Each structure stands twice: as C-alpha cells, then as structure tokens.
Amino acid sequence: MLENLNVLAEIKQLNHRSQMDNNFTQLSLIYGLNGDGKSTLSKIFQLISEKDIPSINSMKSLESDELKTPNFVLRFSASKAITPNNINSLDHNFLVFNQHFIDSNVHSSSKIESSNLQNYYNLCLGSFSVEKQKKIDDLKLENNILTTDKTEFETKLTQRFQGLTVSEITKLKPIKGADSRIAELESKLDDVKAIDVIKKITKPSKLSVSFPELNFDYLDVSVEKISRDATEEIKKHFSNNHKKENKKWVKDGVTLVTENQTCPFCAQGLNESPIYTHYKHFLDETYQVAVNAFTTSNTITTTDLDSIYTALLSVKTDVDTANQCIESWKDRVSLNSLTLELAYLSDLETYIKNLKKETERMESDIFIETDLSETCESIIKILFDAESDIRTLNKSIQSCLNDIQSYISTLESTTEADININITTLKNAIESSKADVKLWIKDRKDRGSRVTLNNKAVKTLREEIENDQKGKISTLSKDINEILQKFGSHVRLIDLEKDYKAKKGNDRFKFGVKFIENELSTSNAADSAKVIGDLLSTGDKNALALAFFFAKVRSGVNANSIIVFDDPMSSLDRHRRHQTKALITKIARNNQVLVMSHDPFFLKELYDYQNNNTISSYFRFESSTQISGTSHYRKSSLISIANLNEETTDPYEQCYKSLLDYCHTPSDDSTIKLDAIRRIRTILEAKIYMSDPNTFLPNEYLGTLIGKVRERKDDQQDIFYIDNETFEDIEDLNEYTGEYHHADGVKTVSNPIDMTELRTNIQKTLECVTRM
Numbered sequence: 001m002l003e004n005l006n007v008l009a010e011i012k013q014l015n016h017r018s019q020m021d022n023n024f025t026q027l028s029l030i031y032g033l034n035g036d037g038k039s040t041l042s043k044i045f046q047l048i049s050e051k052d053i054p055s056i057n058s059m060k061s062l063e064s065d066e067l068k069t070p071n072f073v074l075r076f077s078a079s080k081a082i083t084p085n086n087i088n089s090l091d092h093n094f095l096v097f098n099q100h101f102i103d104s105n106v107h108s109s110s111k112i113e114s115s116n117l118q119n120y121y122n123l124c125l126g127s128f129s130v131e132k133q134k135k136i137d138d139l140k141l142e143n144n145i146l147t148t149d150k151t152e153f154e155t156k157l158t159q160r161f162q163g164l165t166v167s168e169i170t171k172l173k174p175i176k177g178a179d180s181r182i183a184e185l186e187s188k189l190d191d192v193k194a195i196d197v198i199k200k201i202t203k204p205s206k207l208s209v210s211f212p213e214l215n216f217d218y219l220d221v222s223v224e225k226i227s228r229d230a231t232e233e234i235k236k237h238f239s240n241n242h243k244k245e246n247k248k249w250v251k252d253g254v255t256l257v258t259e260n261q262t263c264p265f266c267a268q269g270l271n272e273s274p275i276y277t278h279y280k281h282f283l284d285e286t287y288q289v290a291v292n293a294f295t296t297s298n299t300i301t302t303t304d305l306d307s308i309y310t311a312l313l314s315v316k317t318d319v320d321t322a323n324q325c326i327e328s329w330k331d332r333v334s335l336n337s338l339t340l341e342l343a344y345l346s347d348l349e350t351y352i353k354n355l356k357k358e359t360e361r362m363e364s365d366i367f368i369e370t371d372l373s374e375t376c377e378s379i380i381k382i383l384f385d386a387e388s389d390i391r392t393l394n395k396s397i398q399s400c401l402n403d404i405q406s407y408i409s410t411l412e413s414t415t416e417a418d419i420n421i422n423i424t425t426l427k428n429a430i431e432s433s434k435a436d437v438k439l440w441i442k443d444r445k446d447r448g449s450r451v452t453l454n455n456k457a458v459k460t461l462r463e464e465i466e467n468d469q470k471g472k473i474s475t476l477s478k479d480i481n482e483i484l485q486k487f488g489s490h491v492r493l494i495d496l497e498k499d500y501k502a503k504k505g506n507d508r509f510k511f512g513v514k515f516i517e518n519e520l521s522t523s524n525a526a527d528s529a530k531v532i533g534d535l536l537s538t539g540d541k542n543a544l545a546l547a548f549f550f551a552k553v554r555s556g557v558n559a560n561s562i563i564v565f566d567d568p569m570s571s572l573d574r575h576r577r578h579q580t581k582a583l584i585t586k587i588a589r590n591n592q593v594l595v596m597s598h599d600p601f602f603l604k605e606l607y608d609y610q611n612n613n614t615i616s617s618y619f620r621f622e623s624s625t626q627i628s629g630t631s632h633y634r635k636s637s638l639i640s641i642a643n644l645n646e647e648t649t650d651p652y653e654q655c656y657k658s659l660l661d662y663c664h665t666p667s668d669d670s671t672i673k674l675d676a677i678r679r680i681r682t683i684l685e686a687k688i689y690m691s692d693p694n695t696f697l698p699n700e701y702l703g704t705l706i707g708k709v710r711e712r713k714d715d716q717q718d719i720f721y722i723d724n725e726t727f728e729d730i731e732d733l734n735e736y737t738g739e740y741h742h743a744d745g746v747k748t749v750s751n752p753i754d755m756t757e758l759r760t761n762i763q764k765t766l767e768c769v770t771r772m
Contacts, residue, residue: 001076001077001562001592002024002075002076002562002594003075004019004020004074005072005073006073006081007071007073008044009071009072010060010061010068010069011040011044011059011060011061011071011072012059012060013035013037013634014040014041014044014635014636014637015061015636015637016636016637016638017637020619020638020639020640021639021640023617024619025614025615026588026592026615027585027588027595027606027610027615027616027617028593028594028616028619029603029606029616029618030594030596030603030618031596031597031600031618031619031620032596032597032620032621033621033623035623035634036636038566038596039098039099040059042098042564042596043059043096043098043100044072045096045562045564045594046096046098046100048082048087048094049090049092049093049094051090053084053087057069057070070084071084076092091560092561092562093561094561094562095557095562096564096566097546097566097568098564098566101545102541102545103130104130105125105130105545105548105549106125106544106545106548107125107133107137125469125476125480126469129468133465135457136458136461136465139457139458139461140454140458142454143450143454147447147451149447150444150447150448157169160431161428161431161432162424169428169437172429172431173429173432174429174433178426179430181426182430185419185422185426186423187331187332188414188419189416189419192415193416195408195412198332198408201328203329203401204321204322204325204326205318205397206394206397207318207390207393207397209308209311209315209387210311211383211387212304214379214380214383216301216372216376218293218294218301219362219372219376221290221294221362287366290366291363294362294363298359298362302352308383309348309349309352312345312386315340315342316340316342319338319339319340319393322338323337326400329404329407333400333403334403335400335403335404336396338397340389342389344382344386347378347382348382348386351378352379354375355375358375359372476548476551477493479551480544480547480548480551483583484543484547486579486583487546487576487579488575488576489576490540491540491543543576546580550583553591557591562594564596565584565594565595565597566596567596568584569602577605578669578672581609585606585609585610588610600644604643617640618641619638619640621636621639622639623635624636652683652690654679655679655683656683656769658676659676659683659762662676662762663759663762663766666755667755670752673758676758677753677758677761678737680733680736680761680765681702681733681734681737684705684733684734684765684769685700685701687769687772688705689705691772695708702730702734702737703734706730706734710727726771726772729764729767729768732764733768
C-alpha cells in the first residue's frame with residue numbers, strides 16, 4: 001500500500017517537500033481546484049508505474065534551476081521508499097483513469113470515416129489498437145484535408161469563373177483592355193436599369209440664328225439713281241436749249257443758284273424765272289421720294305444689323321448651355337465639347353456704329369460725298385463667317401444628338417442578361433491569367449497522389465488492429481456491457497465480425513452496437529452516419545472509457561495494484577455518478593484507491609457512501625504563488641484534512657441543481673429518490689434562512705422556520721413577506737417530507753417513494769423558492 005508522499009518536487013506545479021500528517025488509507029479522497037496538480041499527479045503515478053524516468057524528467061518545472069531534476073519519494077508499507085534512483089525495485093503498479101486513459105484506450109470514429117465506409121463502424125478499445133487507430137485517423141484526417149482542399153480548389157474555380165466547368169476554365173485566354181471594358185459595361189448596366197431616367201436627361205439644342213439678307217445699294221445716291229425721268233428731262237432740256245452740252249455752264253449755273261439765287265438759264269431771280277420754277281418743282285418731288293426711300297432702307301438695314309449683333313452676343317450663352325448638357329452625357333457617351341470664339345464681334349460692332357453715323361448724315365443730305373464700301377464689305381464678310389461658324393457648330397451639336405440617340409437605342413435594345421454575360425466573360429478572362437489558378441491545378445494532382453499512398457497505409461494499420469481487437473473485446477465485452485447497463489448508457493458492445501464488403505478490397509470490421517434497444521450493424525450509409533454522428537457523445541465516450549477501465553480492473557489487478565481516479569465524474573450524469581460511487585467502493589474493498597476531484601460534493605458523497613468510514617481519508621491540494629524574478633508561479637502541495645465542510649457549505653446551490661436535474665431526468669433508484677426527498681427540506685430551509693438571516697438561524701429545521709414565518713406572513717410591511725399560496729405549499733412539502741427528516745436522532749425510513757409524486761413535489765419546491 002502507498003502510505004505517504006514524502007517528496008514531489010520540481011515537477012510542473014507540484015512542490016510537495018514534506019511527509020503528510022496522515023497516511024493514505026484504503027480509499028483516499030483528494031480535493032483540488034483546476035490547476036492545482038491533480039492531472040499532473042495522476043500522470044506521475046502512471047509514469048512511475050511504467051518506470052519511465054525520461055518522461056518524468058520532461059515534466060520538469062519551468063522555473064526550476066537547470067541543474068535540478070524532478071524528484072519524488074513515495075513511501076510504501078514496510079517503510080519502503082521509491083525514488084528515481086531505485087524505481088526499478090517498485091513492485092506495485094498504478095492503474096490510472098484520467099483523460100489520458102480515455103484518449104489512449106477508447107476510440108470512436110469521427111465523421112470523416114462515415115463518408116466512405118459502407119459496413120464499418122470504427123470503434124476500438126485498448127492502447128495498442130487506439131494508437132494504430134489514431135494513426136489511421138491522422139491519415140484519414142490528412143486525406144480529408146487533401147480532399148477538402150481539392151474540393152475547395154474546384155469550388156473556388158467555379159465561383160471565380162461563373163458558369164464554367166474546370167475544363168472550360170483551362171481554355172480561357174486573356175483579353176486586352178478587359179478592365180476598362182468591364183467598367184464601361186457595368187456603367188451601361190446601371191443605365192439599362194434606369195433607361196427611363198436616362199431618357200429625361202437634357203440634350204443639347206442646336207443654335208437658331210437668322211441671318212438677314214443685306215443690300216447696301218441704297219447707299220449709292222446720284223441724279224441718275226434718284227430718277228430716270230429727271231435725267232431724261234434734263235437731257236431733253238439741254239438738247240433743246242443747247243446744241244452742245246456745256247459742263248462749265250452747268251457748273252456755273254449751280255453756283256448762280258446757290259450763291260446768287262439767280263437762274264442759270266436766264267439770269268433772272270429764281271422766283272421770277274419760269275424755267276427754274278419748272279425744274280425746281282420737278283426736282284423737289286423726285287428728291288423727296290429718294291430721301292424717303294433711303295431712310296426706309298437704312299432703317300431696315302441697321303435694325304437687321306442690330307438684331308443679328310444681339311443674336312450673336314447671345315450665342316455664347318447658348319453654347320455654354322449646350323456644353324453643360326454635353327457634360328451630363330459624357331460619362332455615358334464619348335462627346336466633344338463645343339467651341340465658338342466669335343472674336344470678330346467687336347469689329348462688327350465698330351462697323352455697324354460707323355454705318356449708322358454716316359447714314360445719319362446722308363439722311364440730311366443724300367448727295368453728301370461718303371464712301372461706305374469698305375464698311376459694307378467688312379460687315380458682309382463678318383456675317384458670312386459667323387453664319388459659317390454657327391452652321392459648323394450646329395453640325396457638331398447634331399453629331400452629339402445622333403450619338404446620344406444611338407446610345408439610347410442601344411440601351412433599349414440591350415438586356416441586363418446580355419451585359420452580365422459580357423461582364424462575366426471579361427472577368428473570367430482576367431482571372432484566367434492569375435498565377436494562383438495555375439498553382440491550384442498542380443496542387444490538385446499532387447494531393448491526389450498523396451491520398452492514394454495514405455489509403456494503402458490505412459489498410460495495413462487496419463490489419464494490425466484486427467488481430468488486437470478480436471481477443472480484447474471478446475474478453476471484456478460482458479463486463480463492459482454490465483457496467484454500461486448500470487450507467488444507464490444506451491451503448492452496448494456486440495460481437496466482432498469480419499466484413500469483406502469494403503470498397504477497393506479493403507478488409508474492414510463490422511462492429512455492431514446497441515442503440516436504444518435496436519441493433520445497428522451499420523450496414524447502410526444512413527445508419528452508419530447516425531451511429532457515428534450521434535451515438536458516441538462526449539459523455540458516452542467517457543462512460544465507455546470508465547466501463548472499460550472498471551472491466552480491466554476486475555480482470556487484471558492483483559494485491560499490489562493501486563487504482564487512481566482523476567475526476568472520474570467528468571461528463572457523467574447523476575445516475576452514472578451514483579453507480580460510479582458504488583463501483584469505486586467495491587474496488588476499494590480489495591485494492592487501495594486514490595480518487596482526485598475538483599468536485600468536493602462528489603468526494604463527500606463518496607465518503608458518506610462507505611459503510612465503514614475508517615477506510616476513507618481526506619486530502620487537499622494547497623496552492624501558493626511563488627515569485628522567481630519577474631514571473632509568478634503557482635505551486636501546490638498535498639495536505640491532510642479532516643473533512644470537506646468548508647468546501648461544501650452552499651447547500652442551496654447544490655440542492656437546487658440536484659432537484660432540477662431530477663426533474664429533467666427522474667430516476668426510480670431508491671437511493672437517488674431518498675437523496676432527492678431530503679434535499680427538498682434542505683433547500684427550503686436554506687431559502688427561508690437567506691431571506692432574513694437576522695431573524696432566522698442557520699441550524700433551524702423546516703418545522704421551526706415555518707412557525708416563525710406563520711407569525712410574520714400577514715404583515716405586508718415587514719421586510720420579509722410571503723404570500724398565502726407559497727406558505728401553504730411549504731406547509732404541504734413539510735408534511736410530505738416529514739418522515740424523511742434529517743435531524744439528529746431521527747431514524748430514516750425506507751418506505752417506498754412514488755417517483756411521479758416525488759417529481760411533482762420537487763417541481764412545487766422549485767416554484768416556491770422561485771416565488772420567494
């Protein structure tokens with residue numbers, strides 16, 4: 001028997017350097033928080049049993065001096081001490097149940113196995129087979145990753161190259177200017193969707209300028225131009241009165257008329273000359289007509305010039321407006337902005353002013369000598385150039401309008417699907433030239449070759465597992481199934497058979513399991529997926545591991561075997577918890593047992609479960625923080641303790657969880673029912689006490705507390721208040737649990753407890769504490 005731990009030092013967080021006050025007993029219960037060193041201690045026991053000093057040395061504390069090595073001194077009966085130096089003389093062996101045992105001795109397939117197996121559910125027990133199976137799993141996992149990578153490669157390709165197969169993708173070629181073309185098509189796609197809005201965008205308007213037809217002939221004023229009749233009469237007069245036309249005479253005659261007011265013909269006064277009177281009458285009438293005609297023509301001409309000048313001035317504004325319209329279309333249609341200089345407008349203005357000035361003079365005397373030919377020619381040329389410029393500008397505007405209309409027509413005749421197809425084609429062309437696409441194709445081939453090699457290795461490993469599992473499962477399956485039945489597990493082991501139905505000639509096992517009383521041989525894919533995916537939960541796997549461990553202990557222990565449990569309650573429900581206590585107690589009758597747990601309630605329950613508590617003893621990890629340089633380290637040692645009262649002082653939480661658990665999964669086990677009915681009183685006592693600790697005492701029982709509550713319950717102003725319905729329920733519950741009173745000196749009874757009635761009263765209890 002292991003009696004004491006004298007030294008456990010330089011091993012991870014363990015720093016136990018002195019003998020404990022009390023020795024280990026037949027059943028030693030060790031309490032420790034997570035991180036205190038329970039798992040470390042269980043692993044040390046296992047490595048000591050295997051005499052594996054190198055692995056023990058690998059667990060050296062990080063903060064230890066480099067010259068120090070892990071050290072241990074285990075004192076056994078007959079004062080025999082085992083140290084690293086004499087470990088080979090150890091004649092005891094430790095059988096350790098911990099997470100390492102679960103991982104090393106129970107294996108159930110992951111879902112990767114179900115995807116390609118027809119008639120094989122891969123579950124094995126024992127370290128040899130599990131080790132081999134883990135290698136298989138590693139290979140399967142690698143194959144799964146490789147296959148997933150290949151699938152992901154194909155998925156990425158089909159996602160990147162929309163609507164194309166891998167074969168089609170490899171034929172794609174790059175297209176020059178694809179990026180800019182995609183941008184154009186995406187913009188066009190937006191326009192197709194908004195065609196009605198596009199049509200309403202303002203378009204540029206052509207310039208409307210009316211150029212006048214100018215005639216400056218009216219500026220040519222002479223006697224001949226004034227009146228042909230007058231000319232003919234004068235010629236006739238000279239002909240009749242003068243055989244020869246004397247120009248000098250005519251000139252002198254004009255001088256006489258203008259200076260001497262005498263008639264050039266008779267030298268008489270103008271008023272007295274019948275000849276002058278005759279000519280004057282004729283000439284005045286004709287002259288006035290000519291003046292009126294000049295004035296009218298000049299007015300029309302200058303008005304037309306003013307109008308065209310004003311129109312040309314406004315052309316610049318019209319061109320700016322047209323350019324604004326063109327700008328609003330440029331993001332859709334390739335258009336050129338309009339340009340019109342009209343630099344000659346200032347010259348036109350000058351010429352028009354000069355014309356007006358000279359013609360105003362002529363209106364007072366149309367025979368004034370003036371030469372406006374250059375002015376008129378310049379005006380005509382400027383207007384000709386302006387008309388030509390505007391004609392050219394309107395052609396540009398018409399070209400813009402044609403392009404805009406063509407774009408709109410294209411939008412109207414184009415569908416969104418057509419554009420999307422073109423965009424996709426261009427995008428695929430771009431992606432096809434990227435390096436990762438070529439790399440994926442190469443990796444796909446390499447990974448396929450690796451999968452083939454791994455499958456060959458898997459076949460070899462399965463043959464090795466077959467030989468190991470035949471004997472192991474057939475030997476222990478009866479004991480394992482018996483324990484699983486006690487656990488209430490729906491897992492059962494069935495006979496192991498050979499199955500040659502696997503694909504590609506791979507020999508596989510058919511391992512039957514019992515699931516909710518139905519045997520599943522996993523002979524079809526649907527059942528296989530259900531078994532593998534749903535049957536072995538974490539709790540089931542831990543239960544199977546624990547059952548396997550108990551079966552091994554039953555079949556293979558001797559007097560020198562020391563059984564170690566590290567948190568055996570992990571993932572076990574209340575029913576399995578109870579059965580585990582019973583199985584551990586049974587083992588402790590013949591072998592020394594060490595039970596380590598972070599659950600003080602379980603340890604106390606296990607302690608209380610013993611018929612003879614003298615075989616049980618308590619120990620606890622005591623932790624402290626040590627400083628080494630700038631680092632802080634948690635160190636633990638093992639000490640003896642009398643009980644776990646301090647660690648189990650919260651009856652309310654413990655009772656509440658236990659009762660709630662019973663409501664969810666009621667049990668007809670008499671021990672469990674008795675425990676539950678006692679917890680009803682405990683939780684009610686705790687709830688009433690916590691509601692007013694100043695009035696109620698912590699050790700008062702339910703009957704006493706009810707009496708105090710009755711005196712105060714009707715006072716609604718009291719800090720403590722309980723409604724009538726809740727109080728009546730508490731009284732009923734007190735009466736129901738009265739015969740199971742847990743007060744000192746009261747004998748417990750074993751009258752049958754109805755499970756349904758118990759569950760109803762537990763629900764009522766939980767409702768009461770919730771309402772209070």
